[in-house]
Amino acid sequence: MHPVRVGIIGMGGFAGSHHNTIARLEERGLLKLVCACDPNPVAFTSEQVSWRFAQRGVRVFDSYRTMLEECHGSLDYVAIPTPIGLHAEMHEAATAYGLPAYLEKPPTLDYAELERMIAADGRAAKSSMVGFNFIVEKSRLALKERLLSGEFGAIRGGTLCALWPRPSGYFKRNGWSGRLVVDGKVILDSCFGNTMGHFVHNMLFWTGTGGLYQWAEIAAVRAELYRAHGIEGADTFFVEADLATGCTLRFALSLSCAGASTSSETVICEKAILKYSVGGQIEVSWKDGRSERISSSPFDGLEENHLEYGRYLRGEIPRPATTLEDCRPIVILNDLAHISSGTICPIPADIVSTVRDEKEQKDYLSVTGMAKIVDNFLSRGIWPSYAGWRRNNGEVVTPSDLPRLPNVVGAMASVR
Ligand SMILES: NC(=O)c1ccc[n+]([C@@H]2O[C@H](COP(=O)([O-])OP(=O)(O)OC[C@H]3O[C@@H](n4cnc5c(N)ncnc54)[C@H](O)[C@@H]3O)[C@@H](O)[C@H]2O)c1
Structure with a gap:
């Protein structure tokens, strides 16, 4: 060989x-x-x-x-x-x-x-x-097979909560971090499309019900985009997506936070709720009261992805973990989130404070009440605008609105 x-x-x-x-x-x-x-x-x-x-x-x-x-x-x-x-x-x-x-x-x-x-x-x-690092995870693929077999019943919806603290220096590490447009080109770098895009892609993977390597089709999107860091793009996303299958996903992601990084993918099915935390717990909570914990093996995403791609190129497996076509849902969802939000609003300054990490010698941001805002949105569909973060909701947009992207993003970039 x-x-x-x-x-x-x-x-x-x-x-x-x-x-x-x-x-x-x-x-x-x-x-x-x-x-x-x-x-x-x-x-x-x-x-x-x-x-x-x-x-x-x-x-x-x-x-x-x-x-x-x-x-x-x-x-x-x-x-x-x-x-x-x-x-x-x-x-x-x-x-x-x-x-x-x-x-x-x-x-x-x-x-x-x-x-x-x-x-x-x-x-x-x-x-x-x-x-995308996590599609090749064996525990993920095995759980998706069980989902597709109908063991948990039909998918009713899903949520993603992902909070990754990032100091302001994170956005200065290169010339494109946190930017909407670079040299006239649409970039849209953010936690939603890039930094934690893995988890967004994972949610669309769970809910792509047409087969193992299928991602969900986006039907309609509403979003509110915010920032607390001094960047051009958004660092905090609240997004609701209706899928072509009829179920709704909610996403709450932010880099404007302090403390430990957390991410939790939740898939709500007729008979059970699946919770998947990369590098942490995988839990199936059955409606009849049973609960099941699945352990995942230590996993090096980059190594596994190169190995898997090599297997595909040698003809040992029929396809790579994620192809360009498989990225349509996350790219469309990210674009529609920007179009729906229309503007990126500052998180009200009176609830944003700086938290110094003395060990790292870095400053993080903390938003008072963030946990409640996230929970209200993910569990009850209550938008941050309702809590006074901004005056208006994002509009409902569909893939037919995609051609508006350059104008919307151009306007967003010009107000900075
Ligand atoms: N999978 C993951 O977990 C993961 C983690 C971090 C970054 N990324 C992705 O990796 C990519 C690179 O991110 P980054 O933060 O390292 O970017 P970066 O701006 O630091 O650039 C990485 C390198 O690209 C090379 N490069 C830049 N311009 C070039 C040119 N004109 N010709 C040849 N080489 C050139 C340089 O060697 C540079 O050091 C992005 O797509 C990012 O999202 C993925």
């Missing part, structure tokens, strides 16, 4: 994690890094030493286009863990040589660009995959 041959575009940020993972998998003879690039590879000299590029014979380039031109014939796939705004052009360049890509999530957050990427992907010998 020959190792699967990969090139990585990028060396810093999350590209560094791809390098670490692939170096480990290369030691096991499963993958082989052929080439890598960065616009300024000299800035990563010490990393290249620690990744043992010279000993491994890795070719280094300062342009991804030159790398692809010179190495495409000796690659099985290209990893693209680069800024969101560069994904489409890099994927376009790879697929022009017939090469598929491991694209970091989200592939794009512009529904029209996603369609162009799906069309470009048809030129590659195999489908590209998108690196």
